[in-house]
Amino acid sequence: MASYSVNGRALEKARRLIRSRQYVLDSDWGDVQPKASEENAFLRSHSWTEYGEWHLGLTEGANDDTKARYAFVYGDFRRLHRSGLIACQYRAAEWRHKDVELAAHELLQLLDAKSA
DSSP states (O other): OOOEEEOHHHHHHHHHHHHTTOEESSOOHHHHSOOHHHHHHHHHHSOHHHHHTTEEEEETTOOTTSGGGEEEEOBOSSSEEHHHHHHHHHHHHHTTOHHHHHHHHHHHHHHHHHHO
């Protein structure tokens, strides 16, 4: 099983998106989660660093500047999605990636406080 560390840049970007109210509170993550074609389109006009900022997890041992390096996407490359954070927290908890789970939980709490 892969190991993940928390992507600090992604954590900070998510906090900025929440503070600036660039989020969607009600969405079906299965419908809005970026598909491979959307990821590829994003990468054609953005850097790997920018791509990585949308993923809460960094895959240990994976090469930089590859999709395999990034895991636990939480937004659609424009806005953070509450459903995306819930999916990150659930998947991380399911596979016992505690640091990523707690990071997603922290962001979810921040989002819920901001949007209340």
